[in-house]
Amino acid sequence: xxxxxxxxxxxxxxxxxxxxxxxxxxxxxxxxxxxxxxxxxxxxxxxxxxxxxxxxxxxxxxxxxxxxxxxxxxxxxxxxxxxxxxxxxxxxxxxxxxxxxxxxxxxxxxxxxxxxxxxxxxxx
Numbered sequence: 001x002x003x004x005x006x007x008x009x010x011x012x013x014x015x016x017x018x019x020x021x022x023x024x025x026x027x028x029x030x031x032x033x034x035x036x037x038x039x040x041x042x043x044x045x046x047x048x049x050x051x052x053x054x055x056x057x058x059x060x061x062x063x064x065x066x067x068x069x070x071x072x073x074x075x076x077x078x079x080x081x082x083x084x085x086x087x088x089x090x091x092x093x094x095x096x097x098x099x100x101x102x103x104x105x106x107x108x109x110x111x112x113x114x115x116x117x118x119x120x121x122x123x124x
Contacts, residue, residue: 002035009039013046022052025065037068044070 054075
């Protein structure tokens with residue numbers, strides 16, 4: 001696959017484009033083993049701006065692809081879904097909350113909830 005990617009970069013360079021937009025990516029790799037990093041380096045050296053997607057492998061650590069410093073890497077910064085749950089307070093009052101991840105032990109865990117305008121963060 002890297003041979004095809006590098007051939008596409010060569011064609012792009014010879015065509016003389018100004019901007020190259022990449023909607024492809026894989027798992028992160030070392031720059032010298034990544035066809036996109038290698039090809040985009042040569043494109044940038046030839047005056048082409050390279051823009052690429054950050055990938056769709058998240059949301060776990062080290063899953064962003066196309067991170068070579070000569071690539072403009074673009075990714076979404078919001079979650080398009082909401083998981084609703086309820087927190088039961090000590091006084092038995094239930095509060096509806098929205099969470100980004102749904103831990104497997106959510107029904108068995110105790111969460112410390114502090115809500116007071118007089119609380120401040122220590123800056124020591």
